[in-house]
Amino acid sequence: MSTTQTNETKFFDLHTTGIGYLNRIREVKPRGKGKPFMAVTVAALRGSSDDTEYSYIDCNVVGAEAEKLIRRSQAAVDAGKKVLVSFRIGDIWTDCFIYEKGDKKGQPGASLKGRLLFIGWIKVDGDTVYQAKPKDSAEPLANQEGNADDNSKDGQQQPDAQMRQSA
Secondary structure: OOOOOOOOOOOOEEEEEEEEEEEEEEEOOOOOOOOOOOEEEEEEEEEOOOOOOOOEEEEOOHHHHHHHHHHHHHHHHHHOOOEEEEEEEEEEEEEEEEOOOOOOOOEEEEEEEEEEEEEEEEEEOOEEEOOOOOOOOOHHHHHOOOOOOOOOOOOOOOHOOOOOOOO
C-alpha cells in the first residue's frame, strides 16, 4: 500500500451575504508592484427595518462579471442615485490604521475589508436593473469545489467554486 502526497493547498472561506448600497466605486493603482483593480465600498444594511444601521465594507471586486456590473453601476452612483445590491463578500478582515487628518488626526481607527465575489441583483432608485440567473441546482456537489476558472452560467465566479486569489 502506498500513500500519495499532494501539494494542493486548501482554504477556508468566510462568506458574508446581504444587501447594501454601493459607494466610492474606484480604480485602485497600487504603489510599486501590483496591477490596478476595481474597488467599491458597500454600505451593508443591518438591524431592524425600522431602525436600519450600516456597516461599511471596502471591497476589491473579484471576477469579470462582478467587475462589469460594478462598472455599469458607476454612473448611477456618481450621479447620487441610490444603488442597492444583493451581495456576497468573501474573507472579511479588519484593517487598523491611524487617522492622518481631520478631527481624529493621530487616533486609531479600523475598517472592514473584503472581496466582492457575487452580485445577485441591482436596483437603482428602487427599479431592478439586473437580476442574476439562478444557479443550476442539478449540478453535482463535486463540481462545486472546482478551481478558480469555474464559472456559473451567468459568468460570475461562485465562492463555492472559487479558490482564494491574492488581491
